[in-house]
Amino acid sequence: MMNRLLVPVLAGALAAVVGCSHPKLTESQEYYVGRGVAANAMFDAEGRYVGLYDKDQNLEEYVALVGLSVALESDRPETFKGYHFGVVNSTDINAFAAPGGFIFVTTGALKLMENEDELAGVLSHEIGHVNLRHPEDHANRAADQAGVMGILDTGGHLASTALSILGRKSTADNLATLTKGFGSVLDGFTKELIVNGYGRESELAADALGVKVLCRPGVRYNPGALKEFIARLPKKERGAWSTHPELDGRMQAIDDEIKKQGPVAETDPARTARFKAATAGLRGS
Amino acid sequence: MDLSAPLLTALVWLVPAVSPQEEDSLGPKRVNVQNASYNKVPNTTRGYIADAKIGDEVTVLAYEGSFAKVKRADGTEAYIAKSALIPSEQYVKGPSNEKEMGELKGQGYEAGRFDPETEASYKKEKGPEMEKAFQNVDLWEARQAWISQRGTLSRKMDEFRKVGKLAEYSNVK
Numbered sequence: 328m329m330n331r332l333l334v335p336v337l338a339g340a341l342a343a344v345v346g347c348s349h350p351k352l353t354e355s356q357e358y359y360v361g362r363g364v365a366a367n368a369m370f371d372a373e374g375r376y377v378g379l380y381d382k383d384q385n386l387e388e389y390v391a392l393v394g395l396s397v398a399l400e401s402d403r404p405e406t407f408k409g410y411h412f413g414v415v416n417s418t419d420i421n422a423f424a425a426p427g428g429f430i431f432v433t434t435g436a437l438k439l440m441e442n443e444d445e446l447a448g449v450l451s452h453e454i455g456h457v458n459l460r461h462p463e464d465h466a467n468r469a470a471d472q473a474g475v476m477g478i479l480d481t482g483g484h485l486a487s488t489a490l491s492i493l494g495r496k497s498t499a500d501n502l503a504t505l506t507k508g509f510g511s512v513l514d515g516f517t518k519e520l521i522v523n524g525y526g527r528e529s530e531l532a533a534d535a536l537g538v539k540v541l542c543r544p545g546v547r548y549n550p551g552a553l554k555e556f557i558a559r560l561p562k563k564e565r566g567a568w569s570t571h572p573e574l575d576g577r578m579q580a581i582d583d584e585i586k587k588q589g590p591v592a593e594t595d596p597a598r599t600a601r602f603k604a605a606t607a608g609l610r611g612s
Numbered sequence: 613m614d615l616s617a618p619l620l621t622a623l624v625w626l627v628p629a630v631s632p633q634e635e636d637s638l639g640p641k642r643v644n645v646q647n648a649s650y651n652k653v654p655n656t657t658r659g660y661i662a663d664a665k666i667g668d669e670v671t672v673l674a675y676e677g678s679f680a681k682v683k684r685a686d687g688t689e690a691y692i693a694k695s696a697l698i699p700s701e702q703y704v705k706g707p708s709n710e711k712e713m714g715e716l717k718g719q720g721y722e723a724g725r726f727d728p729e730t731e732a733s734y735k736k737e738k739g740p741e742m743e744k745a746f747q748n749v750d751l752w753e754a755r756q757a758w759i760s761q762r763g764t765l766s767r768k769m770d771e772f773r774k775v776g777k778l779a780e781y782s783n784v785k
Contacts, residue, residue: 354644366742392769545779
């Protein structure tokens with residue numbers, strides 16, 4: 328009798344505690360969401376498979392080296408399986424970050440860039456999102472909205488222990504719900520975030536952190552190159568910054584952040600030369 | 613059977629939303645990522661000592677920016693990125709591959725997370741094109757496996773910085 332009363336009472340308490348403590352995806356779970364976003368990023372807006380630009384592995388490695396020069400000096404140098412940098416085979420001009428440190432830049436964006444410092448600026452902005460945990464926060468919210476947090480094993484064995492005690496251990500049902508939730512999280516990324524970004528406030532925060540990291544003694548890229556690249560973006564590729572006053576505000580915020588950093592590096596011809604060599608295949612030269 | 617004790621234990625364990633204070637606390641922590649390294653200085657690509665393994669037990673002695681100064685199990689001191697650590701009591705052995713997941717299931721572990729099994733189920737549901745996309749992700753991760761070899765990475769990054777006049781090779785001091 329005691330247990331019959333206790334179980335529902337404690338079940339309610341358990342649900343309340345889970346709700347109040349905002350359980351979060353573990354680093355490992357974020358990694359699997361990141362892999363899923365990466366797989367979904369290989370389809371264009373019409374759902375056609377485009378894949379990664381993997382016919383030039385030197386370019387992929389070069390992009391990774393530029394990205395790592397920034398990421399490993401950032402506030403979050405380690406993720407579950409480390410940062411990965413990919414080149415998406417798309418004429419869209421875009422770059423984006425997925426949970427777990429998966430970062431992408433499109434061939435379209437690389438073609439529009441003029442030097443390595445611009446590439447570093449764009450990647451540093453995306454690394455800023457990862458440092459600020461914007462992709463992870465989005466994944467957590469999406470998982471929460473998909474209603475899977477209750478069965479996600481946020482406490483390791485303990486959540487499943489609690490569930491089995493409460494008589495809800497049904498692996499097949501859980502897997503079906505998790506698969507649906509996993510799909511919902513990935514849909515959120517591919518349909519919304521990759522195109523529109525994380526919202527103005529988060530984008531400005533990623534700009535500011537990106538600039539700071541570019542100026543660190545262990546990095547020393549030209550932070551102004553990010554602004555130069557943004558200014559070159561065609562209007563339709565500016566996302567939330569499509570009007571001039573909005574874009575001017577973003578540029579001013581980047582300038583203000585640069586001024587706080589003291590002496591900054593200029594774009595170096597040696598870096599520009601290796602950028603041109605690495606991207607020559609894309610430009611057909 | 614009295615269920616109250618295990619349920620209360622579970623409740624206590626489910627409470628932990630990690631506060632910033634806990635994240636920065638000194639004392640016992642465990643490595644919670646698969647790729648990390650111990651270094652002589654607070655930096656991931658300079659002064660490489662050894663790879664850190666997921667589950668390694670360390671004691672945090674102090675923090676310097678994004679890095680923790682730790683005492684390792686063998687008694688030596690080193691730096692490791694703060695983002696690679698988690699308080700020991702919150703460490704969860706997670707399935708990072710099919711083999712590990714099988715082992716955990718053998719111990720009565722229930723599928724209840726975004727893991728290889730969820731991923732496999734998702735791929736099956738989405739069809740062959742998605743299967744192909746995940747294969748491409750696998751190949752991509754394999755191509756970038758050099759990133760996890762921290763000794764090699766350290767040398768490679770130094771050469772890249774030198775040629776590109778970055779960091780210590782920059783004329784901005």
